[in-house]
Amino acid sequence: MNRQEIEERLTRYIQDELLVGNITIEPDEDLLESALLDSISIIQLVHFCEQELKVKIPHEDVTIENFASVELMGSYLTSRIQATH
């Protein structure tokens, strides 16, 4: 799975499963500062990454630097996949 596919799946999951209403998010949109994602959403998002994208995420990596936007998540997850394969 390449970075673009990861970001598309993350965007669909966030829009369809986590956000209330018809909200469209941009890849570089700060989801945390805008409070679109709360702490429970992050738990769900990490599960999604582990179950659906098959990327194991250490707790200490769940930081704002890696999860603030779809773009940052895509970058982080791509590097995790490359590091573990």
Next chain:
Amino acid sequence: MGNAERGAVDFSLTAEQKELYQQQAELGRKLSQGAADRDRDGTFSSEAWLSLASSGLLGCLIPKEYGGQGHDLVTSIAMLEGFGYGCTDNGLNLAVNGQLWSVQEPLLSIGTEDQKRRYLPGLCRGEMVAAHGMTEPDSGSNAFALETRAEKVEGGYKLSGRKWLIGLGPVCQLALVFASTAPARGSWGLSAFLVESDSEGFVRHPVRDKMGLRSSPLGDLEFKDVLVPESNRLGQEGAGMAIFNATMEWERAFIFTSHLGRMRRQLEECVDYANRRVLGGQPIGRHQSVSHRLAEMKVRYETSRLLLYRTAWLKSQGRPATMEATMTKLHLGEALVASSLDAIRIHGGRGYLTEFEVERDLRDTVGGVIYSGTSDIQKNLIARLLGVK
């Protein structure tokens, strides 16, 4: 190939696990002596704590290289349940599980090699007692609304703030403390720290009186510009929220493990009493008002055990178990209260009198619907995980 090797569900205990269960039950019976006095006086028994360490229970899950027994998760659960089966001191039951799941486990899974070597052996030997410091007077169920700050200074962090309702706080030598290192980032600005109680400015406040679990001291911790070395930060700066969430998953799943054993023993005591106590020429168990309560207690015990062991099995397979851990906490918390109330009803007046040591279970279990996330918070989380937005 057995069930376990195929990764299938198998909740039966092996011969070794049964043996460890029985050994811990025997220790629990021994350490129950004086439980009523400790409840009345609100005292923590350091002697009992050292006995727990000697038996290996405090280090059941911790690898041998860090001073533990190196047992797997399910075996550790069996030992903890066994201890609770024998032990009527619910405060002690809570203290063991509180330290293990909320401090030792995160230290083991997230700590640096140096941190593990510095703290885990002492915790396993019972020479150190550890507390988990998250809750503050103005946070509670809104766990991430912390006011405790950790300001970056040369060589580490300057910690200031106050934690309250901290189990084992008044007797701890080590605390896992959550504080904000970047307040503007809200819950994403939290970090976790291992703080030693002999640090200058670390204040352990006196024990707060409470309804039950009185042998497990609860109190406030205050940090007056405590200097915490950078080497004592647990995980990355800003990873506090994720570390707390992970810790809470372990705590929700297994904080009641020893209470589960106590629930089994409570049921056996109630069956025994229902057979012995004769009223109107027949044992009270012949009355459906009593026998139906016993049946409900049995269902509560079995469903609780299934949930808890299933969660343990999932976690031992490295699978996500947030939903299961949350259901375990909710179900056990409520089941313990309901069964303890039933035990009093079955025992009648004797159940209400302190000297018969039946009512203590009810006082000891009420806190369980509040600590480690209230039952309402568990329901909120379950609903969200179900997809309710």
